[in-house]
Amino acid sequence: xxxxxxxxxxxxxxxxxxxxxxxxxxxxxxxxxxxxxxxxxxxxxxxxxxxxxxxxxxxxxxxxxxxxxxxxxxxxxxxxxxxxxxxxxxxxxxxxxxxxxxxxxxxxxxxxxxxxxxxxxxxxxxxxxxxxxxxxxxxxxxxxxxxxxxxxxxxxxxxxxxxxxxxxxxxxxxxxxxxxxxxxxxxxxxxxxxxxxxxxxxxxxxxx
Numbered sequence: 001x002x003x004x005x006x007x008x009x010x011x012x013x014x015x016x017x018x019x020x021x022x023x024x025x026x027x028x029x030x031x032x033x034x035x036x037x038x039x040x041x042x043x044x045x046x047x048x049x050x051x052x053x054x055x056x057x058x059x060x061x062x063x064x065x066x067x068x069x070x071x072x073x074x075x076x077x078x079x080x081x082x083x084x085x086x087x088x089x090x091x092x093x094x095x096x097x098x099x100x101x102x103x104x105x106x107x108x109x110x111x112x113x114x115x116x117x118x119x120x121x122x123x124x125x126x127x128x129x130x131x132x133x134x135x136x137x138x139x140x141x142x143x144x145x146x147x148x149x150x151x152x153x154x155x156x157x158x159x160x161x162x163x164x165x166x167x168x169x170x171x172x173x174x175x176x177x178x179x180x181x182x183x184x185x186x187x188x189x190x191x192x193x194x195x196x197x198x199x200x201x202x203x204x205x206x207x208x
Contacts, residue, residue: 010047017070029119051164063105071102080134092174101147103140128168
């Protein structure tokens, strides 16, 4: 029944794989739900967690040991800021377009009515050489071996630290895409196709 996402983003309910004895796909919201607000700009800190911060802060220690999960994807978007008012989106992927895992942590949130909701936060790392010109950090991508380890229920904290400190995957391809990705209601295959660089307002930019 799975339907592919071409424009998955924060606050959406997305499939992830939890660390369990029999790992299975679970649907969770992307972001720390209890901090969401309809009246303020949502901070990226509610959706992305640097791997090094997770290791250094006691608040995330239990999550690293017990609440790991895996986001499955075959690409991700980044915006390059050209000027104060101009940004252009780019799509990054592996040369063979194969899927990869992104490290994440999940949590249970219980609201005032006792309703439980599960959400996840994506882990990030320093950018690879391809990504660095566009952004300082990037999703913490895991290769096949690291994915298998990340999903082991009894994984030692030292092994977790090794995974979080691995050098970022350095063989990504990328191209400019349509600024229509700024609207999460747009979700179609055309979004990942190469496009003439343009800013978020649809104005074409003169660089490659």
